[in-house]
Amino acid sequence: MEAEQALLGAILVNNDAFYRVSDFLEADHFFEPLHRQIYNVAADMIRAVKRANPITIKTFLPEDEKIGEITVAEYLVKLAVEATTVINAEDYGRSIYDLAIRRNLIGIGEDMVNIAFDAPVDMVPSVQIEDAERRLFELAETGRYDGGFSDFNSAVISAIDMAAAAHSRDGNLSGVASGIRTLDNRMGGLQSSDLIVLAGRPAMGKTSLATNIAFNIAEGYQFEVQPDGTNKAVNGGIVGFFSLEMAAEQLATRIIAEQTEISSSKIRRGEINDSEFEKLVGCSQMMSKIPLYIDQTGGISVGALAARARRLKRQRGLDVLIIDYIQLMSGNKRTDNRVQEITEITTGLKALAKELNVPIIALSQLSRQVENREDKRPQLSDLRESGSIEQDADVVLFVYRDEYYAERAIADVDSKDYEKNLIRYEAGRGKAEVIIAKQRHGPTGIANLAFQPEYTRFSDLAEDSHIPEQFE
Structure with missing residues (x-):
């Protein structure tokens, strides 16, 4: 939680901190649901070349939600006040990412144990092994194993990268x-x-x-x-x-x-x-x-x-x-x-x-x-x-x-x-x-x-x- 708070504070104080972690860190890597919302809103605003700070993003977050005794708006200000430096932002980002991967590993491990204990009669062990190996592979490759939609801009960038690779490769x-x-x-x-x-x-x-x-x-x-x-x-x-x-x-x-x-x-x-x-x-x-x-x-x-x-x-x-x-x-x-x-x-x-x-x-x-x-x-x-x-x-x-x-x-x-x-x-x-x-x-x-x-x-x-x- 402390690492998540420190990173979000750094991003709210200096938006350049976002670009130090954006290539590997996703909102789903945060443990606290509110932190996921803050990171998502801040990311959208920064990518749109808008300023993301406690004042600009509070309107996009639930007003009536409380964190202990303080409101979301007060919590955002607290994050900014106690922010770490931009230099440490990447280290905190890596720590959040690694902890998210560990939580996913724990989930896969618990599923393996539970399924092995309560496996249906028609489920052979090899099927469970293949399923576990698939999930582990996906986790190793992407750091996440949930699917979902991606924006069209990402597909366009991939298409341009493919064309650039073809242009530089032997035989085009x-x-x-x-x-x-x-x-x-x-x-x-x-x-x-x-x-x-x-x-x-x-x-x-x-x-x-x-x-x-x-x-x-x-x-x-x-x-x-x-x-x-x-x-x-x-x-x-x-x-x-x-x-x-x-x-x-x-x-x-x-x-x-x-x-x-x-x-x-x-x-x-x-x-x-x-x-x-x-x-x-x-x-x-x-x-x-x-x-x-x-x-x-x-x-x-x-x-x-x-x-x-x-x-x-x-x-x-x-x-x-x-x-x-x-x-x-x-x-x-x-x-x-x-x-x-x-x-x-x-x-x-x-x-x-x-x-x-x-x-x-x-x-x-x-x-x-x-x-x-x-x-x-x-x-x-x-x-x-x-x-x-x-x-x-x-x-x-x-x-x-x-x-x-x-x-x-x-x-x-x-x-x-x-x-x-x-x-x-x-x-x-x-x-x-x-x-x-x-x-x-x-x-x-x-x-x-x-x-x-x-x-x-x-x-x-x-x-x-x-x-x-x-x-x-």
């Missing part, structure tokens, strides 16, 4: 660069709080594209130290990769094959010479330094995944999260209705993207109905098991390689369309399409990429204007 992108220029130009990079669904039929290369993007972002990571001592990514980022299908070493093998241009099948079989082995060792030393973290837990629930993602952001930082893939996840509540479970998963992932303020790339399977069409390019209706994937996603990308289908078609040499299929195969060899089927922030369309299956590598396709002149 507002989001995190995927390292594939053709894709970045169409999407403006991977946008914070977006749920990006990357889907495709088996063998199209969706996992390969995800690992390519993960490595490009982690390799390009550059940061600057903020005034509070934390690191902020200025290029690239820290990547978390949930590999529900493949083991961590299989994922690493793919990335090593891509970087060294040594076939992953040769690496697995040990069919490499000494010079290739040296390339592998050199690549592994480089990769050991990049901020790419892999979790290979299979069948993880959306709640457990969220808890681990929060922990990663708190302990090491997090700029992009990748999940391979949605259909291998489970909901927090087991149910026989798979469509309902997928809906819970995608809703949870979108909420997590907003909470962590990072882009989440979630891979997804497509239904077999694609194979029954003549044109096998995927459509939004092909997303498997639930329309919620299309609904909750901010961006939907489909990976399509016509080379794969043409190669299967030319296997039948007796087919009447053999020549036609051969031409189609030659035209599509080494190429892939990333179809942007949905994008909240920009246009849909097709990004044409190059694909090297032996190295599982996607890259930008060389434009005709950049290819050296050919001579017969």
Whole structure:
């Protein structure tokens, strides 16, 4: 109480004291309700470039309220008379903030104890752990865990900050660069709080594209130290990769094959010479330094995944999260209705993207109905098991390689369309399409990429204007 009184007195005597604490101290951090009202009124007046003192703010406070034997107006004068100096204002502000955080911790602790004692029969302990971890994470990130409205001016300032960051970042992108220029130009990079669904039929290369993007972002990571001592990514980022299908070493093998241009099948079989082995060792030393973290837990629930993602952001930082893939996840509540479970998963992932303020790339399977069409390019209706994937996603990308289908078609040499299929195969060899089927922030369309299956590598396709002149 003494710290609150001292700070409010300093603000009423010299309004400059407010700016020493306004960047971290909110009205809700005050313990005494009247102090919250005084701080709120004073803050509004000071931000409006008006003088805040006992005379100007008393009309905005309840006249009939008593503090002991004195009125609110007399209490304001008492605060001003007994005010501390402006120099100490920040110290008092920090003390008030720290005590508010402790009160919130006490509240979370009491809730944990009470719920553990009186938990309903159908509430498993893991659910309580995830809820407690979520509340603790939110407290650690923001110092508060209550939601609410924010004024539009704050949103405008954030939008301008994003534009300024895009102007100064490599490639002038507002989001995190995927390292594939053709894709970045169409999407403006991977946008914070977006749920990006990357889907495709088996063998199209969706996992390969995800690992390519993960490595490009982690390799390009550059940061600057903020005034509070934390690191902020200025290029690239820290990547978390949930590999529900493949083991961590299989994922690493793919990335090593891509970087060294040594076939992953040769690496697995040990069919490499000494010079290739040296390339592998050199690549592994480089990769050991990049901020790419892999979790290979299979069948993880959306709640457990969220808890681990929060922990990663708190302990090491997090700029992009990748999940391979949605259909291998489970909901927090087991149910026989798979469509309902997928809906819970995608809703949870979108909420997590907003909470962590990072882009989440979630891979997804497509239904077999694609194979029954003549044109096998995927459509939004092909997303498997639930329309919620299309609904909750901010961006939907489909990976399509016509080379794969043409190669299967030319296997039948007796087919009447053999020549036609051969031409189609030659035209599509080494190429892939990333179809942007949905994008909240920009246009849909097709990004044409190059694909090297032996190295599982996607890259930008060389434009005709950049290819050296050919001579017969």
